Amino acid sequence: MEEKEMNMNGVPKEHGFTTPSRYFDQLPTRIMERTAYASPVGVTAPWSWVKKLRPAFAAATMALVFVIAFLATYTFSTISSSSDTSLASVSDTEIEQYLLHQSDLDAAELAEFAAVSPPHRLEFIEVRREDVNLDAAMELLEDKNVTESLLRDEY
Amino acid sequence: MEDKEILEKFQNPDSRNLAFNQLVRKYQQKVYWHVRKMVIDHDDADDLTQEVFVKVWSHLESFRKDSQLYTWIYRIATNECLNFLSAKKKRFFLPLHDVAAELAEKLDSSDHFTGEEVQLKLQKALLRLPEKQRLVFNMKYFDDLKYEEISEILGTSVGALKASYHIAVKKIEEFLKNN
Structure with a gap:
């Protein structure tokens, strides 16, 4: 009992800590400055409805993105199929005329194209077989003349 | 100003700031000294006291009057202190005794302990x-x-x-x- 009195009862109830001068005069102002930037929970801030509607905005944006993506895909496929349809309506004769007049292709090249692309047969591009044979014979003749000329020069 | 009057005035947007200012003036010393005795350092106590009142401001609207205002504020201050000390221990990977040793050193070197x-x-x-x-x-x-x-x-x-x-x-x- 005596020991207890000597210890705890001998200790003043003041804790001994101090603060900088006028600390408690200035503290309320500093706290009020901080609370100026914090809205109380439950009090409606001017733009609080934006926060509340944020999930709805996100959902609407996602839906809009899907709609745009769907429309873009649908429109592209429509354009593509319509161009196929319009090409199909062009006659073979018109295509042949176009190829002969708008490009540098001749009858032999068209025939060669048909040979490397089996679905495009000679009948399709309407090239006469005699023309093809004539072109081939001319090429053979040219090659033969060149060979003879070379042999002659060599000996 | 009585707590009841402070709370009533806080509900009114026109008198909210005035009511809160009164609340801070009424409880600032109790909160500060409660925190200071736990964290020892004045600067830490100052930061935590401000944090406590910012939390009081933010949640006073939802304060249920089934407990007294000052015990509610004390509870917030106590939680802030415990969180602060817990974070201090985690940050430095120190066991409790070392945090105590660090605080004891602050006590010895403090200008604000007389x-x-x-x-x-x-x-x-x-x-x-x-x-x-x-x-x-x-x-x-x-x-x-x-x-x-x-x-x-x-x-x-x-x-x-x-x-x-x-x-x-x-x-x-x-x-x-x-x-």
């Missing part, structure tokens, strides 16, 4: 206690709170608090006797 040697010894003895015991001792010994009030703040039974305070006193006496 107590007698016996008061310094008491504070050092308190730093050796578990945080909950330190809280109980501070609120009972320095703040003269009733066990019922401490019970409301800490959410601990009165019986457990009495036992905790008794153990704390015994440990402090032992420390003071040996030092």
Whole structure:
């Protein structure tokens, strides 16, 4: 009992800590400055409805993105199929005329194209077989003349 | 201004700031000293006190009047202190004893401790206690709170608090006797 009195009862109830001068005069102002930037929970801030509607905005944006993506895909496929349809309506004769007049292709090249692309047969591009044979014979003749000329020069 | 009047005025947007200013002026010292005795350093106590009042401001609207305003504020301050000390331990990977040693060093070097040697010894003895015991001792010994009030703040039974305070006193006496 005596020991207890000597210890705890001998200790003043003041804790001994101090603060900088006028600390408690200035503290309320500093706290009020901080609370100026914090809205109380439950009090409606001017733009609080934006926060509340944020999930709805996100959902609407996602839906809009899907709609745009769907429309873009649908429109592209429509354009593509319509161009196929319009090409199909062009006659073979018109295509042949176009190829002969708008490009540098001749009858032999068209025939060669048909040979490397089996679905495009000679009948399709309407090239006469005699023309093809004539072109081939001319090429053979040219090659033969060149060979003879070379042999002659060599000996 | 009475707590009831402060709360009523806080509900009105026109008088909210005035009411809160009154609340801060009324409770700033209690909150600061409660925090200061736990974290020792003035700058830490200053930061935490401001943080406590910002939280009070943010949640006062949802304060349920089934407890007293000052015990509610004490509870917020206590939580802030415990979170601060817990974060300090985690940040430095220090066990409790080392945090206590660090706080004791601050106590020795502080410009804002002007107590007698016996008061310094008491504070050092308190730093050796578990945080909950330190809280109980501070609120009972320095703040003269009733066990019922401490019970409301800490959410601990009165019986457990009495036992905790008794153990704390015994440990402090032992420390003071040996030092």
